[in-house]
Amino acid sequence: MRVLIIGARGQLGTDLVRELAGWDVSATTSAQLDVCDFGGTRRLLLDLRPELVINTSAYHRVDDCEHEAERAFLVNAHAVRNLAMVCAELDAVLTHFSTDYVFGGERDLPYTESDLPGPLSVYGNSKLSGEHMVRVCCPRHFIVRTCGLYGVAGASGKGGNFVETMLRLARDGKPIRVVDDQVLTPTYTLDLAKKIKELVETDAFGLYHLTSNSSCSWFEFAAKVFELTGVRADLAPTTSAAFAARAKRPAYSVLDNTRMRALGFQDMRPWQEALAAYLQEKGHMRLAA
Numbered sequence: 453m454r455v456l457i458i459g460a461r462g463q464l465g466t467d468l469v470r471e472l473a474g475w476d477v478s479a480t481t482s483a484q485l486d487v488c489d490f491g492g493t494r495r496l497l498l499d500l501r502p503e504l505v506i507n508t509s510a511y512h513r514v515d516d517c518e519h520e521a522e523r524a525f526l527v528n529a530h531a532v533r534n535l536a537m538v539c540a541e542l543d544a545v546l547t548h549f550s551t552d553y554v555f556g557g558e559r560d561l562p563y564t565e566s567d568l569p570g571p572l573s574v575y576g577n578s579k580l581s582g583e584h585m586v587r588v589c590c591p592r593h594f595i596v597r598t599c600g601l602y603g604v605a606g607a608s609g610k611g612g613n614f615v616e617t618m619l620r621l622a623r624d625g626k627p628i629r630v631v632d633d634q635v636l637t638p639t640y641t642l643d644l645a646k647k648i649k650e651l652v653e654t655d656a657f658g659l660y661h662l663t664s665n666s667s668c669s670w671f672e673f674a675a676k677v678f679e680l681t682g683v684r685a686d687l688a689p690t691t692s693a694a695f696a697a698r699a700k701r702p703a704y705s706v707l708d709n710t711r712m713r714a715l716g717f718q719d720m721r722p723w724q725e726a727l728a729a730y731l732q733e734k735g736h737m738r739l740a741a
């Protein structure tokens with residue numbers, strides 16, 4: 453299968469390139485293909501004629517999106533519409549990623565694909581718009597909502613990932629305050645990339661929630677990083693109100709992987725196991741005392 457992976461330098465993109473290594477893959481960074489260049493994107497796709505396009509690109513600095521709504525909607529919605537239209541023109545399948553932040557979080561039961569979204573932030577709204585664009589413009593699509601990504605490459609769009617940030621702050625001897633009132637499922641991009649490989653080999657198009665198994669708060673996630681690495685840290689819980697981030701985030705955004713299970717796919721491993729594998733891969737487990 454001829455595949456184009458957009459955002460190849462990102463954390464999910466890096467693992468997708470790795471997992472699909474045996475396939476006929478082209479992979480682009482933002483310097484090679486800027487999805488906001490609608491004409492350039494169309495020309496490159498017409499030239500490559502991929503059968504499958506996997507778009508990992510996004511503007512996802514959640515707090516910055518609040519005052520950069522135009523950029524958020526340009527990258528996360530308008531560019532996605534352009535991509536979806538070109539994919540439809542080529543009869544290519546489009547796999548696109550969305551987020552748990554499309555939900556409002558005013559409950560404590562995992563969200564299924566049939567639950568109604570209600571984003572709280574500009575980022576969440578822009579990603580939900582992107583979903584609609586894909587649905588309307590490209591009939592053969594997979595929309596994959598995922599959550600709390602971390603991968604060996606680190607989020608290029610965010611300058612690292614949560615795990616690495618925690619370890620850096622601990623090494624710098626900084627006090628670390630992490631919210632304990634936002635519950636999610638941290639997800640290792642390598643595990644997600646493996647699942648995407650399974651999914652795109654089917655023609656069971658539509659919307660999917662794909663995350664690691666089980667859930668925790670951001671504080672519990674940070675505590676596990678320090679427990680597994682043996683790194684000493686001045687870690688304490690805080691609240692979203694005290695943290696006062698610019699963008700509102702859902703208090704609960706656990707995604708039930710209902711549709712994936714219905715396909716007969718296995719659940720991903722629990723987030724704790726995936727985190728241990730990531731730390732091993734990065735060489736952080738050796739830090740353990």
Ligand SMILES: NC(=O)c1ccc[n+]([C@@H]2O[C@H](COP(=O)([O-])OP(=O)(O)OC[C@H]3O[C@@H](n4cnc5c(N)ncnc54)[C@H](OP(=O)(O)O)[C@@H]3O)[C@@H](O)[C@H]2O)c1
Binds near residue numbers: 463465483508600610
């Ligand atoms: N990170 C999370 O916690 C999280 C949670 C839920 C959902 N998601 C979604 O999952 C997807 C992958 O996230 P990720 O964590 O792997 O992100 P990432 O590491 O920041 O990678 C995103 C990639 O997008 C590329 N990109 C940004 N703007 C672009 C543009 N205008 N044209 C072309 N490429 C562009 C960047 O390319 P360059 O590096 O070459 O500039 C970057 O490599 C995104 O759709 C995101 O919204 C992420």
